[in-house]
Amino acid sequence: MRVDFYQLSRDPAESALALIAGKVAGNGERLLVVSGDLGQRQRICQALWSVGPESFLANGFAGENGEDRQPILISDEPQPANGAKFMAIADGQWREGAEPFARTFFLFDQSTLQHARETWRALREREGVEHYYWKQDGGRWVQAG
Template structure:
């Protein structure tokens, strides 16, 4: 199980998440996007429709129906109604349920650094968990740990 920590320093979530979702989909996988904040979920729904004029990211929101067919599903919890094996936690609050997926993306900003560090330390001794830390640079994402 792999957990990738993405520290958002130069670009906001609205720019980073679509890039991750595109890579997941291009690999033939599905993605569950988790946020406990209803306003953030609604904003991400709009973002995935409009982030780039030349792109289309098929997605839906939990509770709107048709969850099982959505390549990207935005939800308030880690119940992957779309059968996703990858999860993106975007509200900065680590959930151990993410460890039931094949891969987890934990995205956090400066306000959430303390909680992300605690999650990083908490996963250090977990058997079968590989942690990676990604930081933003002018050239894009670089693995730092």
């Protein structure tokens, strides 16, 4: 299991998720995006549909028809009804599914920084977990410490 910690400082989770989702989908994989905040889930949906003038990232909400066919499924629970092996946590609140995901993208900001630090320490104690820390440097992501 791999966990990538993304510290948001410049852009909101919606922007970072569009980049992450684009790479995951571009590799032919499926993604589950999780947030406990309904407003944030709606903003994520909109951001994915409007990535660029000539492209979009098809997505849908958990609980709606056809969720098993969605390349990107947006939910409030870590249950990959679309068969995703990748999960992005958008609200800075760590959670895990019944089965481990191959890779989890954990996005957090200043308001959830302490929780992210606690999660980092807890995961460091577990065997078989690789974890990486990314931060924004100008307009790009760089691996840190």
